[in-house]
Amino acid sequence: MHAPRSVGLSVPDRTPGSSSLRPSTTTTARESADTDAPMLKTSLEKCEETVDVSAVSPGNDIEERPLSPSPDGGSSTTYRLYKRRWIGLCALVLLNIASGMVLVWFGPIANDMVRDFGFTLSEVNWLGNVANVVYLPFSIIVPSLYGRLGIRGACYIGAILFVVSGWVRYAGTKDSLSEGASYTLMVVGQVLAGTAVPIFQIVIPSYSQKWFDLKGRTTATMIMGISNPVGNALGQLIPPLVPTPKDSLLVMAIIFTAVAPAAFFVGNAPPTPPTFAGSQKHPSLGSLLRAMAGQTPRDEYTYMSMRQRIDFAIITVTFGVLVGVINAFTILSAQHFEPYGYSDTVSGLMGAILLLVGLIAAAITSPIYDRVLTHHLALSCKVLCPVLGACWIALIWEIKPHNTAVCFVLMGLIGGTGLTLLPAVIELAVELTRNADGSSAMLWSSTNLFGLVFVLVENALRAGPDASPPLNMRRARIFQAALVAAVITFVYLVEGKQTRRERDEERRAAAGSPPRSPDRPNTEVRDADPEKRADEAEKRGAAEEAAADMEDRKRGEPRTIV
Numbered sequence: 001m002h003a004p005r006s007v008g009l010s011v012p013d014r015t016p017g018s019s020s021l022r023p024s025t026t027t028t029a030r031e032s033a034d035t036d037a038p039m040l041k042t043s044l045e046k047c048e049e050t051v052d053v054s055a056v057s058p059g060n061d062i063e064e065r066p067l068s069p070s071p072d073g074g075s076s077t078t079y080r081l082y083k084r085r086w087i088g089l090c091a092l093v094l095l096n097i098a099s100g101m102v103l104v105w106f107g108p109i110a111n112d113m114v115r116d117f118g119f120t121l122s123e124v125n126w127l128g129n130v131a132n133v134v135y136l137p138f139s140i141i142v143p144s145l146y147g148r149l150g151i152r153g154a155c156y157i158g159a160i161l162f163v164v165s166g167w168v169r170y171a172g173t174k175d176s177l178s179e180g181a182s183y184t185l186m187v188v189g190q191v192l193a194g195t196a197v198p199i200f201q202i203v204i205p206s207y208s209q210k211w212f213d214l215k216g217r218t219t220a221t222m223i224m225g226i227s228n229p230v231g232n233a234l235g236q237l238i239p240p241l242v243p244t245p246k247d248s249l250l251v252m253a254i255i256f257t258a259v260a261p262a263a264f265f266v267g268n269a270p271p272t273p274p275t276f277a278g279s280q281k282h283p284s285l286g287s288l289l290r291a292m293a294g295q296t297p298r299d300e301y302t303y304m305s306m307r308q309r310i311d312f313a314i315i316t317v318t319f320g321v322l323v324g325v326i327n328a329f330t331i332l333s334a335q336h337f338e339p340y341g342y343s344d345t346v347s348g349l350m351g352a353i354l355l356l357v358g359l360i361a362a363a364i365t366s367p368i369y370d371r372v373l374t375h376h377l378a379l380s381c382k383v384l385c386p387v388l389g390a391c392w393i394a395l396i397w398e399i400k401p402h403n404t405a406v407c408f409v410l411m412g413l414i415g416g417t418g419l420t421l422l423p424a425v426i427e428l429a430v431e432l433t434r435n436a437d438g439s440s441a442m443l444w445s446s447t448n449l450f451g452l453v454f455v456l457v458e459n460a461l462r463a464g465p466d467a468s469p470p471l472n473m474r475r476a477r478i479f480q481a482a483l484v485a486a487v488i489t490f491v492y493l494v495e496g497k498q499t500r501r502e503r504d505e506e507r508r509a510a511a512g513s514p515p516r517s518p519d520r521p522n523t524e525v526r527d528a529d530p531e532k533r534a535d536e537a538e539k540r541g542a543a544e545e546a547a548a549d550m551e552d553r554k555r556g557e558p559r560t561i562v
Contacts, residue, residue, distance in 0.1 A: 080272040085211035089220060091262040092200060092207060093227040095155065098162060098259040099197040100231020101238075102131050102190065103451075105252060107331045108348035109239045111338065116245050118179045121335070125459055128331045130187055131194035132452040139198040139445040143285045143437035150268040151203055151210075158199035159263035165192035166253030173246040186249075193256075201228055201444050205426050206436035211267070213274040215371065222366030222423035226359050229419055232330055233355035236348040288438030301434050308432045311378075311494045312439070315432070319425050320446025321487045322388065325480050326354070326418055327447065328454035332473065335462065339469040340401045350411050357412035358419025365420045369427075377428040378496025381421055385488040388417045392481040399477065428496055454480070 106113060110124045145154045172185030208220040242248040283302050290296050291304040292312070304312070329336065330351040337347040369377065391414045398406050429439040458476035465471060 078272055079213070079274055080270065081213055081274050082211070082270045084267065085220075085270070088207065088211065088266045089223060091265040092155075092203065092224050094259050094262045095158065095162075095200040095266075096204075096224060096227040097231040097234065098256055099193070099200050100228040100233075101235035101252065101255070102165075102193040102197055103128050103327060104232050104235040104330045104333075104351065105239055105248070107333050108236055108344050108351070109245050109248060110334050111344065112245050117173075117182055119183060122459060123183060125331065125455055127186060127190055129452050129455055130190045131197065132327075132448040132455075134191050134194035135198055135448040136445055138195050139202060139441045139448070140285060142198045142202045143283075143441055145199070146203065146206065146437055147281075151207065152263070152266050152268050154199050154203070155263040155266045158196040159260035161192050161196035162256040163260050165189045165196070166256035168192065170249045170253045173249055198441070198444065202437060202440045205430045205440050207266075208427075209275075209430065209436045210269045211274065217275075218369040218423055218427050219366045221427055222362050222369075225423045225426055226362045226419050229355045229415075229422070230359055232327075233352040233359070236330060236333065236351035236355070240345045240348045283435040283438055285438045285441055288433055288435045288442065291433065291435070304433060307495055308497065311496060312429060312432045312442075314490050314494050315425060315429055316442050316446050318385075318487045318491055319429075319443050320450040321483060322385075322418060322421070323447040324450030324454050325392070325484055326414070327451035328458060329480065330354070331451075331455055332458060332476070335471070336399060336473045336477070337407075339472040340399060342404070346404065350407060353408055354411040354415035355419070356415070358415030358417075358422075361416035362419045362423060366423055369424060377424045377431070378494050380424055381428070381494070381496075382491055384417045384421055385491050388414060388421070389481075389485045389488050391417070392477075392484045396474065396477045396481055399474075432497070 106124050106127045110121060113119055113124045114121060142154070145157075149157075166189070169186050169189030172182045172189065174182070177185070204224040205221055207224065208217045212220045238251060239245070239248040242251055287296070287302050291302050292309050294306070294309070296303045333351040334344050334347040337350060338344065342350075369380070391410050395407075395410055398410055426440065426443060429443055430436045433439040457479060458473065461473070461475040461479060463470070463472045463475065
């Protein structure tokens with residue numbers, strides 16, 4: 001008997017979401033020459049079993065299904081995008097718009113609140129401050145809440161709190177209540193709403209990571225991230241347009257009630273992640289704190305080097321100061337402008353322009369971040385921060401009588417640069433930490449902490465009734481400008497290595513590119529029917545094997561199918 005010869009047998013395997021085929025190896029058998037035909041049939045049957053039949057008809061919800069190797073180099077991992085990710089994104093946008101109104105609603109009508117309800121200006125300011133105070137402890141709890149209840153379950157709790165808070169606030173406007181009882185109900189309403197705000201805000205980068213790929217992650221973060229400032233803008237615009245503060249609180253309760261059902265459309269996570277980062281579980285805030293303390297092993301996904309820990313600390317403080325200054329300014333907008341003869345409507349428009357111009361700028365720049373500046377988030381921050389600092393310095397002298405146009409321009413520049421930086425900084429923080437929930441909680445907690453401190457400090461820096469003009473906030477603006485100018489210098493110490501993106505790109509590159517047409521090497525195979533293509537390839541493979549078998553029989557050589 002002649003020595004056996006080894007022949008490789010393969011059948012085409014369909015790569016999910018692509019129009020190409022790739023080979024898939026099968027099992028081994030060693031038999032004598034008289035069993036060649038049965039073993040060939042058996043081998044082909046086993047090959048058919050290795051084809052991912054479930055991937056043939058991906059369904060209308062799946063947009064793309066790139067294939068990449070698993071971490072251990074064994075079986076492949078499929079990454080997919082789902083169209084329903086946009087539904088959840090829109091739902092979170094609506095919920096964050098409503099949450100953005102909580103902080104600033106009373107700012108433009110502060111003087112009207114004093115007139116109608118008998119509160120002091122400090123008491124009105126505390127209606128905004130109390131939301132910041134409540135935010136701080138609950139932002140620590142929220143990452144654990146996502147881990148226990150999922151994103152959707154946490155959003156249900158936030159939606160319920162929104163509805164209750166709106167009507168409790170409105171109950172405080174009842175004429176029969178005393179001044180103290182009215183104020184108490186409004187504070188309780190703000191506390192409930194302040195508890196819900198971090199639920200919708202902190203989840204933003206986590207939702208982007210779970211549902212979007214590398215080409216859409218920054219844009220998704222931008223859309224959701226600026227929705228809260230959009231809520232700030234609407235919170236500046238709507239109250240002055242409503243006849244009385246009582247009516248404005250009714251409008252707020254209606255808005256919160258109408259937006260709350262959007263929570264039903266927020267998904268926890270897709271069945272198959274879009275990237276390697278999206279496949280990771282929700283790390284806790286404690287995990288981030290351990291990484292910052294250098295207690296995380298090097299082989300863990302959330303490990304941070306010393307350089308990354310320094311970068312994240314700088315980013316947290318800088319982000320907190322810059323966003324905190326904007327929050328404080330929007331809360332006190334009427335008190336900055338009205339001493340110089342501007343109406344409460346114009347004061348509200350100033351804050352709204354800051355945020356709406358920022359919305360437009362962020363909408364333009366975020367796709368650029370995803371496609372052009374994708375590896376240069378830190379560099380863009382270093383370029384834009386000086387512009388932001390110069391605008392805050394200019395405001396010291398430019399808020400004066402009959403200078404409306406210049407004030408609008410400065411507000412627009414602050415909004416354009418500040419909100420362009422917002423999604424870039426949030427994404428950069430996740431790149432450094434690989435902990436979307438924890439880093440987001442730290443960033444937003446810092447903004448609320450600094451915003452609370454700034455409101456209290458600027459309130460104390462208000463000029464007296466004998467000043468010119470009375471009760472002006474010039475010293476507060478000097479404080480703001482000096483603080484912003486000081487912190488942006490630290491931005492130039494940030495290296496900003498984007499570790500998360502590097503790992504995702506390595507996984508994607510390892511997946512390889514689609515096969516090319518043998519007739520036209522520069523053209524990808526694009527058959528509209530993947531099942532038909534696979535069947536034809538199977539038939540070709542079987543025919544080639546049959547031909548090889550016949551040749552072996554003619555030569556009288558037994559063969560082993562491998």
